[in-house]
Amino acid sequence: MKEKLLLDQERLSIIIDRLCHQLIENHNGFNDTAIVGLQPRGVLLSRRINQRMKEITGNENLLYGELDITFYRDDFRRRESVLIPNEQKIDFIIENKNVILIDDVLFTGRTIRAAMDALTAFGRPSSVELMVLIDRRYSRELPIEATYVGYVVDSRNNDKVIVDLKQAGTKDSVWLITNTENK
Amino acid sequence: MSKLSTRHLIGIKDLTVEDIQQIFETTDNFKAVINRPIKKVPSLRDITIANIFFENSTRTRISFELAEKRLSADTINFASSSSSVSKGETLIDTVNNILSMKVDMVVMRHPSPGACKFLAKHINAQIVNAGDGTHEHPTQALLDAYSIREKHGDVRGKKIVIVGDILHSRVALSNIFCLQKLGAKVMVCGPTTLIPKHINELDVLVEHNLRKALEWCDVANMLRIQLERQDIKYFPSLREYSMLYGLDRAMLHSLPKKITIMHPGPINRGVEITSEVADSDQSIILQQVENGVAIRMAVLYLLAAQG
CATH class of the missing domain: 3.40.50.1370 (Aspartate/ornithine carbamoyltransferase)
Incomplete structure (x- = not known):
């Protein structure tokens, strides 16, 4: 096992700021835009983005939700462990909204496929965009790409990318764990 | 979280406290699902469930059927009054015939206590007890x-x-x-x-x-x-x-x-x-009925997860 620090606290906060400004550039006024984080690990990033967006725009009424995709996954009964659902919080109408899905890592694309299914169970959004902090390039099993990318990583399939965001926003880090045994 | 400690749901007696807590926590999620505009999730889309009722039932049968449909499972219904049981077929024969049509799970109500346990010993499918005589529900x-x-x-x-x-x-x-x-x-x-x-x-x-x-x-x-x-x-x-x-x-x-x-x-x-x-x-009383669908969704989901 080899651990490599990809992003530290300082670079992460620059990236999060950049992602927020890209959102502001693309979404005029945010009247029909909703930020939706994916449970369980995407919500730490989406909460951070939502907080930062409020600070930058001064708009306290941004639509924000958290989506659980457990029941829409395509690997149910194909795994060793049970898929345990997480809390879901979407208390606005998805219909005709521009939705920005937020997850920490984009890898095979299967989570995002499930997320789009889960999202449409709440209505028909007028558009869906995807924001990820880490894009694991060349690992896709489905034709899915992110609209906003924080950082691109080249990794092998049995590597792991750990996004360690603290609730308080201090000592954040992103790690690449390489499995040296299979080299 | 781990899997349920049992492959079938025959009685509460076989469940651990952790099993029950896990069922309740999963029920919370399904309760949210059935209160949404689209009340259906695709989790059990590759599973077929047979509802076999050798005794009359309205609430339980409808509740199970609704739970199965909300999880996108395929369902078949069987009531003993309109079946070959009245022609003298045994319980195992009846169920095995249904199972040879590739059924993964059986929800059964039967007038004899222990019927579900008996069935679980003799067939491969997972059994959910929907009431066996004066034994358990x-x-x-x-x-x-x-x-x-x-x-x-x-x-x-x-x-x-x-x-x-x-x-x-x-x-x-x-x-x-x-x-x-x-x-x-x-x-x-x-x-x-x-x-x-x-x-x-x-x-x-x-x-x-x-x-x-x-x-x-x-x-x-x-x-x-x-x-x-x-x-x-x-x-x-x-x-x-x-x-x-x-x-x-x-x-x-x-x-x-x-x-x-x-x-x-x-x-x-x-x-x-x-x-x-x-x-x-x-x-x-009516909240009990509403919760019944969510509880049955959680039970079927968690049992199905064991494959």
Whole structure:
């Protein structure tokens, strides 16, 4: 096992700021835009983005939700462990909204496929965009790409990318764990 | 979280406290799902479930069927009255014939206690007990305990009295097991003839006076008199039963605290409870029915996860 620090606290906060400004550039006024984080690990990033967006725009009424995709996954009964659902919080109408899905890592694309299914169970959004902090390039099993990318990583399939965001926003880090045994 | 400790749901007796907690937490999620505009999730889309009912049922059958459909499972329904059982086919033959059509799970209700356990030993599919004779009715007990948890925050430490025909009731037995596992105090109340002889072994309180029982409890679960299971007369008349063990508005209002009224259905209005009690704001009878679908979704989901 080899651990490599990809992003530290300082670079992460620059990236999060950049992602927020890209959102502001693309979404005029945010009247029909909703930020939706994916449970369980995407919500730490989406909460951070939502907080930062409020600070930058001064708009306290941004639509924000958290989506659980457990029941829409395509690997149910194909795994060793049970898929345990997480809390879901979407208390606005998805219909005709521009939705920005937020997850920490984009890898095979299967989570995002499930997320789009889960999202449409709440209505028909007028558009869906995807924001990820880490894009694991060349690992896709489905034709899915992110609209906003924080950082691109080249990794092998049995590597792991750990996004360690603290609730308080201090000592954040992103790690690449390489499995040296299979080299 | 880990898998349930059991591959089938035969009775509450086989479940651990962790199993029950896991079922409740999953139920919370499914309750959110069935209150959304699109009430369906695709989790069980590659699973076929047979609902085999050798005994009449409205609520349980519809509730299971709805739960299965909300999980996107394929379902087949089978009622013994319109089947080859009346031509003399045995239980194993009937079920094996259904299973050879590639069914993954069987939800069964049967008049004989132990029928589900017997079946689980002899066939490969996963079995969910929807009531076996006077033995157990696990999903009913789970939804009852879940409804108490929802109304009172927790089941631990609550005082629950089960009133009525304890002798013939699978709901009573499953409820006693479930509530005790979750740390509640349980009392049974009814005429001596309808209390099982060895009830003391279950560590429950026994009371024959309805008023005393209701003054003691936080929640009263009023059972139906199961005339169809009574081969002899256990009390002189329904009228006398209802005068001694029926709950009416006057009695409910004269109690020192506001107790919660539950009923597993079907209600015989005017026998075990009057209409005013059944429809009062202290009754959670319809919430029980709503929770029933979510509980059954959680049970089917968690069992199916074991593959």
